[in-house]
Amino acid sequence: MAVRQATGFMGSLRKWAYNLSGFNKYGLRHDDLLNNMRADVQEAVRRLPQHLVDERNFRLIRAMQLSLTKSYLPKEEWTKWEEDERYLQPYLEEVQKEMEERAEWNTK
Template sequence: MALRTTAVLCNNMKKWAYNLAGFNKYGLMRDDCLYENDDVKEALRRLPDHVVDERNFRMVRAIQLSLQKTILPKEEWTKFEEDKLYLTPIVEQVKKERKEREEWEKNY
């Protein structure tokens, strides 16, 4: 019983923090906010074109809304349950490959 209560509380805190961050009010997803270093750029290169196009649309819309100093209507906000990590697994794979390559070059 205590574990279930803790899980519910933890999930509610995640939703609260997600909404507090504010990027969802512009229609962005968590992975849209990643800093674009070399690993993220490589991961973006590996994504299918339609996913990159969707990401670019969200980014341009968010920039436009920010310049207009407005946000989307509440029904268009990205919901915590709908936000999926589409880029993070690929970024982790790219980092792993880079570290493996660096280790290989160091040893051989």
């Protein structure tokens, strides 16, 4: 797992904004928040290994339950900025490249 560092002013600002957003208090990761109604996100999630899909679903269901009870996880269980891995990005980039290529072929 890659660890991100908050170096310099911009790194500190990113970390501050991440913590201010609040989704980490529910144990969610950045990629959990991507819009599932988009075709590229749906396809990227479909391509994920099953264990990552299961982990994602667990985080989403737990976050919904916490939201319903108007509570947060204990602070030690919050997702930390340094540990928030973008697990969906490689799949999403691959799907977007394929969609661009398909669109290019369709214009010819």
